[in-house]
Amino acid sequence: MEIKQNASAGTTESSDIMITIGTNSGQGILIELDSSVEKQFGRQIREKIQETLNKLSVTDAKVQAIDKGALDCTIQARTVAAVYRAAGEENVDWQVLNTWNV
Amino acid sequence: MNIRRIWLDRDQVGKQQWSDFLIKADLIPDDQLDYTIGIYDQEKLIGTGSIFRNILKCLAIDTSYQNENLLSKIVQALRERLEEIGYQHYFLYTKPKNSKLFHSLGFTEIAATTELVFMEQGFPDFADYLTELKKQQRMTQNNAAIVMNANPFTNGHLYLVTEAAKWAETVYLFVLSEERSLFDAKTRFELVKEGVSHLSNVVVLPTREYMVSSATFPSYFLKDQAKASIAQVQAVLDATLFKEKIASTLSISARFVGEEPFSEVTEIYNQAMKKTFGSELKLVILPRKKIDEEAISATKVRALMEQGNYTAIKPLVPPKTFEEIMKQKNK
Numbered sequence: 001m002e003i004k005q006n007a008s009a010g011t012t013e014s015s016d017i018m019i020t021i022g023t024n025s026g027q028g029i030l031i032e033l034d035s036s037v038e039k040q041f042g043r044q045i046r047e048k049i050q051e052t053l054n055k056l057s058v059t060d061a062k063v064q065a066i067d068k069g070a071l072d073c074t075i076q077a078r079t080v081a082a083v084y085r086a087a088g089e090e091n092v093d094w095q096v097l098n099t100w101n102v
Numbered sequence: 103m104n105i106r107r108i109w110l111d112r113d114q115v116g117k118q119q120w121s122d123f124l125i126k127a128d129l130i131p132d133d134q135l136d137y138t139i140g141i142y143d144q145e146k147l148i149g150t151g152s153i154f155r156n157i158l159k160c161l162a163i164d165t166s167y168q169n170e171n172l173l174s175k176i177v178q179a180l181r182e183r184l185e186e187i188g189y190q191h192y193f194l195y196t197k198p199k200n201s202k203l204f205h206s207l208g209f210t211e212i213a214a215t216t217e218l219v220f221m222e223q224g225f226p227d228f229a230d231y232l233t234e235l236k237k238q239q240r241m242t243q244n245n246a247a248i249v250m251n252a253n254p255f256t257n258g259h260l261y262l263v264t265e266a267a268k269w270a271e272t273v274y275l276f277v278l279s280e281e282r283s284l285f286d287a288k289t290r291f292e293l294v295k296e297g298v299s300h301l302s303n304v305v306v307l308p309t310r311e312y313m314v315s316s317a318t319f320p321s322y323f324l325k326d327q328a329k330a331s332i333a334q335v336q337a338v339l340d341a342t343l344f345k346e347k348i349a350s351t352l353s354i355s356a357r358f359v360g361e362e363p364f365s366e367v368t369e370i371y372n373q374a375m376k377k378t379f380g381s382e383l384k385l386v387i388l389p390r391k392k393i394d395e396e397a398i399s400a401t402k403v404r405a406l407m408e409q410g411n412y413t414a415i416k417p418l419v420p421p422k423t424f425e426e427i428m429k430q431k432n433k
Contacts (some may be wrong), residue, residue, distance in 0.1 A: 006190035006225050011178050012207045014171070020190075020208070022225025034208065062225055066208035 007085030010078035017070035035067035127162035151176040191224030213343035242271035253283040258398035261391035337374035356384035
């Protein structure tokens with residue numbers, strides 16, 4: 001999917017993560033992470049975001065992630081929601097998303 | 103505990119309660135707000151936050167309720183509102199001692215003075231703006247900057263640019279991107295570009311929201327209402343941002359401004375710049391260009407437009423600006 005506009009998903013409440021996505025045309029993926037559990041899980045959170053972007057075929061994006069201790073499933077859900085909004089795509093392809101969880 | 107909207111313009115009791123609350127929290131109840139919410143414990147106000155355009159303002163939490171994560175709740179509610187009305191990029195002012203709190207909520211610092219920290223969240227951000235500026239950078243040594251609204255671009259502006267262009271190797275001419283003028287931002291930008299096209303060492307750039315905008319300097323746009331002390335604090339912030347972030351990025355060594363005998367806020371702004379720039383950045387204040395003993399100003403041009411006195415406008419503005427004015431007249 002192509003990132004066409006700014007969009008965000010999630011909150012900065014405890015156990016959640018706020019993902020903001022913006023365009024980064026032709027310059028790859030840039031993830032900026034601020035996490036309350038950065039030391040323990042920073043690498044894993046970044047990987048989860050990156051992996052989700054890969055699955056959605058997002059190649060260029062700027063991502064700001066404010067994490068308050070979100071679980072992997074939350075990170076994935078917020079990233080998916082933010083990407084769909086940023087791509088201006090209203091119909092979520094559940095079939096594809098479901099295949100991720102096999 | 104519940105969050106609800108406070109209708110400042112209709113709810114006198116609610117407004118009084120809110121105003122007392124802010125004063126207790128050492129904040130000034132601002133009258134430049136679009137939307138205000140409060141968190142209540144029964145009927146007691148224990149936290150509040152507001153929005154003006156895309157700026158978060160007047161945020162306060164009752165000290166006896168701190169550590170309950172109320173700030174996060176307020177910011178979240180305001181974010182949802184911002185998103186609803188279409189803002190994905192927003193700003194915030196806070197006191198230096200609170201900036202850490204907002205950082206943990208995802209805000210990034212743009213500039214700070216001893217009294218204020220100016221923060222933002224969302225894209226495109228300040229870093230993107232600086233990248234945009236660098237793309238237009240010329241590799242010269244002695245550079246000057248001018249920031250103008252150009253509403254519209256007059257011969258007075260042209261004089262200022264011409265003088266700066268004589269002095270400097272490159273002049274970076276910033277045109278306000280804010281949409282709060284008679285002429286829209288795109289038109290103003292084009293007229294300036296056209297008006298200085300004969301000067302090869304002038305680069306015209308947009309200010310986005312980082313110079314004299316309603317974010318960095320709201321009182322500029324409400325000159326009549328601006329309280330001098332608030333304008334002063336904002337002017338220092340705007341000047342600091344310019345000096346530390348913009349001037350250093352483009353190796354600017356001087357800023358040119360027109361003398362301002364009429365507007366108090368602009369005068370405060372000029373004074374604040376002088377003080378903030380210190381010895382590192384030169385502030386050149388030029389007297390206004392005059393025609394028949396009268397200073398040319400955009401304000402004057404707008405007044406003449408109002409009166410429909412187009413012949414009097416002609417000598418005050420470059421040909422392209424005049425064309426645009428006539429176009430507006432015929433609309």
